[in-house]
Amino acid sequence: MSTSTKHVAVSNQKGGVGKTMVAINLAGALNQRGHTVLFVDVDPQGNATEGLGLSEVYEEPEPNLRSVLVSQDTALPEIIETHPEMDLVPSNIDLFKGEAELVTEMQGRKRLQRAVADVDGGYDFVIYDCPPSLLVLTDSALLAAQNVLIPALAESTSTRALDILFDQIDTLEAEYETSITEQAIVANRVEPDGEAKEMMTWFQETFEPGLPVFEIRKRVVLKRAWSNGVSVFEHTEDCDMEAEFDQLAAHLEDAL
DSSP: OTTTTTEEEEEOOSSSOOOHHHHHHHHHHHHHOHHHHEEEOTTOOOOHHHHTGGGGGGOOOOOHHHHIIIIOOOOOOGGGGEEEEEEEEEOOOTTHHHHHHHSTTTTTTGGGHHHTTTTTTTTTEEEEEEESSHHHHHHHHHHHHHHEEEEESSTTTTHHHHHHHHHHHHHHHHHTTOOEEEEEEEEEEEEESOOOOOOOOHHHHHHHTOOOOEEOOOOOOHHHHHHHHTTTTTTSSTEEEEEEEEHHHHHHHHHO
């Protein structure tokens, strides 16, 4: 792949961590900093596609992301949709079937990497929103991106989920003779309580300074931006978490 485009997968096998919200607002922050962004919704549930105001595309017939990855009779640029802050490769309900099909396809986990080569160099950043699982589509995004951003809740259940993700990354690196770099932990929906404070200390003591930890506090404005189909940067209300997402974007600018 060309080094001109920077690729980042947003992944955590644990559901309910606000992974898609982090991915959308990261893309919004990068756009705000003057970058062109392609957002790839790899999750068959299509939460990002809906959250970016394109829910009607989710049930459209082929061509869609399944025909790009499984049938391979569609080029990725053919299914790109536009959004005020980013371009979007939408998810589609057919991806539920497509994920099962990719398991038995030759080089199934490498097909997304080959597909995005058609747009490489055309964007500053490609952000992949992964499913809340460690199946073939998540593996595909990790291999395509070779960089991963990890959202996690500030609660004790996160430690096991992180261990599982790190083990999977090690497995992919060994099997495909590649390197996948963890770029940051994003503690998400942090509330002012004792458990969250303890977990923030654990995140920082465990991962920093080698792996930076960003803190996104729970804010209703983030939900309202989602409901309006935009990131918090395009939303009309101010939010103090804009600064943290901007710092995250700046970190990725420097790290990649």
